[in-house]
Amino acid sequence: MSEMNALSAAVEKGKRNDAKLLTQQLLDAGHKPLDIVEQGLVPGMSAIGEKFKNNEVFVPEMLIAARAMKECMILLEPLLAKAGIKPKYTAVIGTVQGDLHDIGKNLVAMMWKGANIGVIDLGTNVPPEKFVEAIKAHNAQAVGLSALLTTTMPAMKTTVDAIRAAGLTSTKILIGGAPVTAEYAKEIGADAYGTDAASAVDSLLALLEA
């Protein structure tokens, strides 16, 4: 197994110390930081995400895998900046008003960062006007709205309406979270729906590169 594959496996299993060690070894061997992110870290998170989707693993496994990736990113981010790697796009993300859940939102934020997208994370319980302000302030091309509860799904519609009413008609809006469906995304005028953190990357890039 190559060291890159070993790094993916360490992230997938949530072995953060192994993952950090492998990241350092790959850097020492001359691998580019961006390659380590894209070929080592992201495939590991995608693999565990796939198992989560299929009910083979649960939230704790996702959390420790995310921690492993996050700690590797701490090593890599300064090097990416130093190498002049600038995020290709900027996206705002947050959990909608009334909802305090952030596990899914954090996973998507991390996967977007892994795909070299600049992420402005507004946290949880974010009112519509905060999304609007942040999109404008950071010239974000996209925004991700998260909700875990069926009770807070209507806040997604309110937020989409506020973004469009503010004249941000070309901002791509992605929604996601356990109760959300593609049908609902269409109904409220969002541009796409992500079934899981890995597909949220594909969906966003497909929209931005269309």
Added chain:
Amino acid sequence: MNAAPRIGLIACSVFESELAAHAHPPSATLRWHEIALHDRPDVLRQRLQESIDELDQVEALDAIALLYGLCGRGAAGLRAGRLPLVIPRAHDCITVFLGSRDRFARENDGTTYFYTPGWNRARRVPGPDREAWLREDLAKRFEPDDVEFLLESERVTWSHYSRAAFIDLGTPDADAEAAYAQRCADTLGWRYDRCAGDPALLRDLLAGHWDDKRFQVVPPRGELRHAPTDRIFDVKDEP
């Protein structure tokens, strides 16, 4: 229909105490399902559909009632057979315990965690027993360092809450379970309230008092859908 409809009931076991205290559905056509299947909505939907299909074969029934809410969308997509289905317009069981969506909206301020006898018995509620159970469970799968991290993540999850509310529906176990909820609140440093539940939705579901404001009736062959509005459900008719 003048006489009360003959109802087959499919219920979540979180309602065991309350159902025994407030309604007496015939046990031959009562189907229980384990608590907390909302965590796995696809599994919940499958189990409920199996019970619906089974009760649908019972000649002496007029309708099948679901003592459930939307429950993580586990109820969305259920299909009626020859008998109509009926379900309270509720996101989850807390609306049923409190008796109405309006009351749920008033009580559910984002900082309140609700305790009931069923949830207490399942030891899923935040408190000392949950943490002990979780620690033991996680230790089977994770290294000690990961266990501590995961328990800390769990504590962060609860940090948004500041009030424990025990919903009292006058069940024989209410005093003991209220005391347990208070103990949980004390451990977590939360405010504690014992608030009166309201069995109206529970009773009316079983009595056939299904006004459209509070209940969704799915006609034969129809499909129950999630409507992301105040009504929570609507129906897709069979073409």
